[in-house]
Amino acid sequence: MDYKNVWQEVDKNEYDEIFAYSKKYMNFLDKGKTERLCTKEIIRIAKEKGFVELKSALENGPLKKGDKVYLNNKNKSAVLLVMGKNLLDGMKIVGSHIDSPRLDLKANPLYEEDNLALLKTHYYGGVKKYQWTAIPLAIHGIVFNKEGKEINVSIGDDEDDPVLYITDLLIHLSKDQMAKKLAEGISGEQLNVLIGHDSFKGKDSESDNKVKDNILKMIKDKYNFEEDDFKVAELEVVPAGKAKDVGLDRSMIAAHGHDDRVCSFASLEAILNAGENDTTLCSLFADKEEIGSVGNAGMDSYYLENMIASIFAASGDNAMYKARVCLSNSKVLSADVTVACDPSFPEVLEKKNACRFGGGVGLAKYTGSRGKGGSNDANAEFLHEVRNIFNKADVVWQTGELGKIDQGGGGTIAFILARYGAEVVDCGTAMLSMHAPIELVSKADAYMTYKAYKAFLEA
Missing domain, CATH: 2.30.250.10 (Aminopeptidase i, Domain 2)
Incomplete structure (x- = not known):
C-alpha cells in the first residue's frame, strides 16, 4: 500500500494550523483528566458556542433547523446536536468515548x-x-x-x-x-x-x-x-502532569488519555466549526468504552435514543418509533484510536495493513479480534462514500487493522450504533503506547482526524 505523509502533503498555512490545533488539544487534555472533567469542559465550550441544554430548548417548542442543543448524561457523557432540515432522514454522527484506562x-x-x-x-x-x-x-x-x-x-x-x-x-x-x-x-x-x-x-x-x-x-x-x-x-x-511536546521538532504529544480524547476533541471541534447543513449533525462523547460500554453513561445505554425520542415527542406522536427510524437512517464514524507501526515492535503487525505515524487519520473496515469477533465490519458502499468525502476535502487518510489476525485485537462502540441499522465505520487516530499511562500521538494525525470528521459532517 502507498502511504501518504501528512507533513509532505500540507502547505505552510495548514502546517501552522497543525500546531495551533495541537495547542488547543493539549489544553483540553490538561483540563479533562477524567470523563467527568471532559464532560464539564465539552459542555462549557459548547455553551460558549451557543449550544443550549436540550430540556430548556424543548420548553420553547419543537426544535428547528439550525438549533444547537446538548445533553449532559450523568455528568459523565454528553451529546452535541445541530438540527437539520428533517431529523427523520437520519443524522451524521461522530461517536467517541472520553473514558481512559x-x-x-x-x-x-x-x-x-x-x-x-x-x-x-x-x-x-x-x-x-x-x-x-x-x-x-x-x-x-x-x-x-x-x-x-x-x-x-x-x-x-x-x-x-x-x-x-x-x-x-x-x-x-x-x-x-x-x-x-x-x-x-x-x-x-x-x-x-x-x-x-x-x-x-x-x-x-x-x-x-x-x-x-x-x-x-x-x-x-x-x-x-x-x-x-x-x-x-x-x-x-x-x-500527574500536563501534556507535553515530544521531539526536538515538537511534532508529537505525550499525555494521558489520548485514547480516546484525541478523537473526542476532534469531534468537538468538528461540530463547532462545521458549516450549515440540511442533515442533523451529532457528536457523541460516551463513557465506559474501556470496560465494554456498559452502565447508564456507556454507549450501550439508551441516552442517545431517548434524546432523539424527546425531540420527536415535542412535535407529535410515535416518538420512539421515529427515533429508531432516525438512527437507522444515520451515518456514523465510530471515532476511536488504532495502532500505528512501532519500529521497536514490528512482530505484532502485518505492515501491509497497518497504519503509520504521520499517515493521516486511520480508517478501519473492522476491528474485533481474530475472526472479526465483536466487529461491526463496515460495508463497501459506505466505505466508498467515506473515501470520496475524504478525497474531496484533501484529507490525508490511511487504512489499517489492529495488529496481526491471531495476535489479539480490540473493539469500539461501532457495533452498538450499527444494531439500529445505521451505516458505521471505525475512523480515528493511529497512536503509539496505547493504554499506557502516558500515550503518544502525532500532531499531524491529530489534526487530520479533526479535518476528516469536519469533512464528514459537512458533506
Whole structure:
C-alpha cells in the first residue's frame, strides 16, 4: 500500500494550523483528566458556542433547523446536536468515548502499614499493571459527605500540589519478580498508592495509625469529608502532569488519555466549526468504552435514543418509533484510536495493513479480534462514500487493522450504533503506547482526524 505523509502533503498555512490545533488539544487534555472533567469542559465550550441544554430548548417548542442543543448524561457523557432540515432522514454522527484506562480507589481504600499511609485501587480497563509503578500520580473525582455536599477533589496536577506514587521492587531484590511473566510482575493488589508518611502531628495520640490519622485530618481540614465518605466516592488515579511536546521538532504529544480524547476533541471541534447543513449533525462523547460500554453513561445505554425520542415527542406522536427510524437512517464514524507501526515492535503487525505515524487519520473496515469477533465490519458502499468525502476535502487518510489476525485485537462502540441499522465505520487516530499511562500521538494525525470528521459532517 502507498502511504501518504501528512507533513509532505500540507502547505505552510495548514502546517501552522497543525500546531495551533495541537495547542488547543493539549489544553483540553490538561483540563479533562477524567470523563467527568471532559464532560464539564465539552459542555462549557459548547455553551460558549451557543449550544443550549436540550430540556430548556424543548420548553420553547419543537426544535428547528439550525438549533444547537446538548445533553449532559450523568455528568459523565454528553451529546452535541445541530438540527437539520428533517431529523427523520437520519443524522451524521461522530461517536467517541472520553473514558481512559486508569486506577479507581476502592470503597475502603485508606490504610496504614510500616509507617506509610496507602490507598487501595482497582484498575479500570486494559492496563499493563507494571507501567503504573514509579511514576508521579494525581487523584481527581467527587465525594459526597454526610451532609450531602458534593466535594470536588483534585490533587497532583496544580503547580504547587504534591503528587502520589506507587512503589516498585528494587532491582537488587527482584530475582523472583524478574523471573515471572511480565503480566505477573505486578499484581492488581500491589497497585497501592502512597499518600502519606508524616506522623509528627499525631505523636501524642494513642492510635496505632498515626500516619493515617494525620492524612484523615488533612482531608477533613481541606475537603470536609471523613473516612466513611470514601464509600460513596468516585476517585480516579491518573498520571500527574500536563501534556507535553515530544521531539526536538515538537511534532508529537505525550499525555494521558489520548485514547480516546484525541478523537473526542476532534469531534468537538468538528461540530463547532462545521458549516450549515440540511442533515442533523451529532457528536457523541460516551463513557465506559474501556470496560465494554456498559452502565447508564456507556454507549450501550439508551441516552442517545431517548434524546432523539424527546425531540420527536415535542412535535407529535410515535416518538420512539421515529427515533429508531432516525438512527437507522444515520451515518456514523465510530471515532476511536488504532495502532500505528512501532519500529521497536514490528512482530505484532502485518505492515501491509497497518497504519503509520504521520499517515493521516486511520480508517478501519473492522476491528474485533481474530475472526472479526465483536466487529461491526463496515460495508463497501459506505466505505466508498467515506473515501470520496475524504478525497474531496484533501484529507490525508490511511487504512489499517489492529495488529496481526491471531495476535489479539480490540473493539469500539461501532457495533452498538450499527444494531439500529445505521451505516458505521471505525475512523480515528493511529497512536503509539496505547493504554499506557502516558500515550503518544502525532500532531499531524491529530489534526487530520479533526479535518476528516469536519469533512464528514459537512458533506
